Structures are given as structure tokens and as C-alpha cells.
Amino acid sequence: MKKIREYVEGMFKDVPDSKEKTDIVQEIILNLEEKVQDLIEQGKEEEDAINKSIVEFGDITEIKSGLMNISGSEQKRPKSFSHANNLMFSVFGSMLLIGLFIFINFYYSPNTIWFVYPMFAVLWWPLSLFFVWLNNRKKGKDD
Numbered sequence: 001m002k003k004i005r006e007y008v009e010g011m012f013k014d015v016p017d018s019k020e021k022t023d024i025v026q027e028i029i030l031n032l033e034e035k036v037q038d039l040i041e042q043g044k045e046e047e048d049a050i051n052k053s054i055v056e057f058g059d060i061t062e063i064k065s066g067l068m069n070i071s072g073s074e075q076k077r078p079k080s081f082s083h084a085n086n087l088m089f090s091v092f093g094s095m096l097l098i099g100l101f102i103f104i105n106f107y108y109s110p111n112t113i114w115f116v117y118p119m120f121a122v123l124w125w126p127l128s129l130f131f132v133w134l135n136n137r138k139k140g141k142d143d
Helices: 001-010 020-041 048-059 060-075 085-108 114-140
Strands: none
Touching: 001 020, 001 048, 020 048, 020 060, 085 114
């Protein structure tokens, strides 16, 4: 059913290539071919069944816009966005939070030192990003 394949691929020609696009195109082709087979079993001619299934398929603008958003977000990722930047942001953010905890601790309860406990929780953020950065650096995938 070459006509169905050409029709569906033509509808998605302006969408950038991606795995999601390929999967959706294949799924739509399979669904249309199943509909054609059902119509043929009901007594329609193959050409009529193909045309009817294409006409009844409907509008795909939502599917295309979803694919454009997915592929667009992947392609428009800024070059400066990297694991090293994430690591620096997490270190800076953790330092600010720990500083806030120290200030609150000594301002409101100077006799009890409790800022250490939330400090350990906050330190997991840069620590986890540090290991992601190391793994990507070893693989050569750091941006």
C-alpha cells in the first residue's frame, strides 16, 4: 500500500527527523493499512478502501505540533548549556542555602547548632551533578 505510505510521509515531511516521528509515522501507516484491510473485507475495492481510509483519517495538526515541539527543544538547546554549568549552578545554589541555614541557626537559636543536618541534604544536589559531570567527561560527551 504504497499510496498510504506516500500520503503519511508527505504529511510529516516538514517535521524534523527523530525517533518519535518515525514511530508515529509507522503507527499511522499500520492503522491505515488495517482500516483498508477491514474495508476490503467488507466488500470495497482496494482503491476505494485506501481513499476512504485516508479521507476518514482526520487532522494531524496536534500530532505535528507535538513533534515539532519535541524536536525543536532538542535542536534549539544552547551550546552553553552543559553539565559543567549545571554543576557550577548547583554548587552556588547549595552555598547560598547553607549560608541561609547558618544565618537562621545563629540568629534564632544560637545555643543549638542544627544547620549541619539540612546541610547534608543540600550537599546531595551538587554531589550528584558532580558524578554526572565525571561520567560525561569520561565518555567525552560534555558540551
